[in-house]
Amino acid sequence: MKTFATHRVTRPQRSNTAIARDFLDLSFMLESGKALPVFTRFEGPITLRVTGQPPPTFEADLADLLRRLRREARIDIRRIAPDAEASLTVAIVPRRDLQRAVPQAACFVVPRIGSWAEFAANRRAETIDWTTLETRERITVFIPADVPPQELRDCLHEELAQALGPLNDLYRLPDSVFNDDNFHTVLTGFDMLILRMTYAPELRSGMTRDEVAARLPGLLARLNPAGARRAEPQQAETRxxxxxxxxxxxxxxxxxxxxxxxxxxxxxxxxxxxxxxxxxxxxxxxxxxxxxxxxxxxxxxxxxxxxxxxxxxxxxxxxxxxxxxxxxxxxxxxxxxxxxxxxxxxxxxxxxxxxxxxxxxxxxxxxxxxxxxxxxxxxxxxxxxxxxxxxxxxxxxxxxxxxxxxxxxxxxxxxxxxxxxx
The missing domain is CATH 1.25.40.10 (Tetratricopeptide repeat domain)
Known part of the structure; x- marks a missing residue:
């Protein structure tokens, strides 16, 4: 089996005006089209644990992703023991159980729970409704155990990114995993910028869309100065x-x-x-x-x-x-x-x-x-x-x-x- 030894860092190529619009649409909307009332993220250092029986390739792929999140997105995230209380749980679950619960999803992320048993007990409860969140404290990513290594890695990238940051996908984005076209399956430079913006000191959980929008020009000028020099026509909304x-x-x-x-x-x-x-x-x-x-x-x-x-x-x-x-x-x-x-x-x-x-x-x-x-x-x-x-x-x-x-x-x-x- 061959694996990818190094990752080539990419840079977003859109204007800061376009990226600000993307950030707002990604952060204040669910994929269903339902609006989120406030901005949410983890506040403070993030701990991550893995439960279940991950296949052999999982460990290297997770370690690589966590390194990239720390280096490129500047997120304070570290792994802890499986039996410790964690901000973020990656639960490895048999594929048949995932498909029985959510047939349309290969993998998914749920707030306010820490295990499969908790999810089963709260599947229809308001507890796991993202629109009721004011901050992120405990989230679980569910990933199938018995799939090809690449599919496992792809789920890890997409769902961990949503657990940490935006919950929406936008079909208009050409260079992002936050797009249901599934062409990009490994977090891109644009995605890392979006996550870095999410955890920037200028923002905090509980802010409204207007409050976040007011901070974005200065935030992007600091994090992505090259984007200030780019002009880009605005794309029409996706119907x-x-x-x-x-x-x-x-x-x-x-x-x-x-x-x-x-x-x-x-x-x-x-x-x-x-x-x-x-x-x-x-x-x-x-x-x-x-x-x-x-x-x-x-x-x-x-x-x-x-x-x-x-x-x-x-x-x-x-x-x-x-x-x-x-x-x-x-x-x-x-x-x-x-x-x-x-x-x-x-x-x-x-x-x-x-x-x-x-x-x-x-x-x-x-x-x-x-x-x-x-x-x-x-x-x-x-x-x-x-x-x-x-x-x-x-x-x-x-x-x-x-x-x-x-x-x-x-x-x-x-x-x-x-x-x-x-």
Whole structure:
């Protein structure tokens, strides 16, 4: 198994005016659209404990995240023993129990409790209502034990960030884990700035939105002086009917036909709203994925349009890499080995920086198949071996790794017994 040894620190690229608006919308709203009456955070040093039986990769990933929170976000957080009273509990729970309790969530965070038993006893009580909080004192993050290492790490980053800071997600954000598009799964420079702002001395629990807003210009001038020199047009608010369409397209409990219809509706809403940003691109990406195996021409056209939008913004280079994986697979399937190889090579570094082992392994496996088509089988074998190491972190079990390898190999012309002119 391969893991990411170092993290490359990034810097937010938006203006301070835009970041202030983002901070307010993230900090004073829930994902449901319900407003939060006051600003909340932990006051004073934060202690963290881990309960349950974490898998082997968890310890290194948690230690790395805590180092980053202390260094980049300047949060005073330290780990303590599992049986000690802690501000923040990370509870490792069997996946089946999490899905039985909250079917739509892979992992989640709950206030005012410290264990799974407390959560079960208070699931429908006002106790765990975020809107009743005035300050944060005791919070638990619930994470599944039996998932691939990367999924475990991703849950740790997203839910720990919400336990410490914003409770909302905004689809308009291109460079953040506080976005339900799930392209970024490791906390970015923007996210660390948001968390650092959350724990800045200028703010405190109990402040109203207007009180926080009055402090943000000076706070951002201190923490992000480069942002004062940037100008940025304000994006339109994300429509609730578009969010509903996207959630229907990508969420559980819906037929494939209804998912495609919802994705089509999301594209139509985005275009009618004159969004030519990552929200339109994400709508097209969703439509492309849902059209695979059903309408190949529509899938390819959707990916190409989404890729063009993502390519126009440096902040969405990771999003473009996800599109590139689909386009590389199309190229491989049609015997265009050289094109597949070029697409992969253009995106490997971006994916490495984003620490997405699953996507990295997939791109490498596509490239290995392309190399085989081109007669460069030794290079293909070496790359396939390297990809396996990343795949074990990204996909988990050897059985799942082999299944993914088989899917990619199956789209190669070699697997279909075709001879291609490369």
């Amino acid at each position: 609730r009917d578009w969010i509903t369409a996207i959630e229907t397209a990508l969420g559980p409990g819906t037929s494939d036909r209804n998912r495609r219809a919802a994705a089509t509706r999301a594209v139509e809403i985005a275009r009618a709203s004159d969004w030519n940003d990552n929200r339109l691109a994400f709508s097209l990406f969703a439509l492309g994925r849902l059209s695979l195996g059903v309408d190949t021409d529509l899938a390819l056209a959707s990916f190409l349009q989404a890729g063009g939008i993502y390519a126009a913004d440096p902040a969405t280079e990771l999003h473009e890499a996800h599109i590139a994986m689909q386009l590389a697979a199309f190229a491989l399937s049609s015997g265009q080995a050289g094109a597949a190889l070029a697409i992969v090579d253009d995106n490997l570094d971006v994916v490495m920086r984003a620490e997405n082992a699953a996507l990295l392994a997939t791109l490498m496996l596509v490239k290995a198949e392309a190399l085989d088509i081109m007669g460069r089988t030794r290079e293909g074998l070496r790359l396939r071996t390297e990809a396996l190491g990343w795949a074990r972190y990204g996909f988990g079990s050897d059985r799942e790794v082999l299944r993914r390898m088989g899917e990619i190999a199956a789209i190669s012309p070699l697997a279909r017994g075709m001879e291609e002119d490369v």
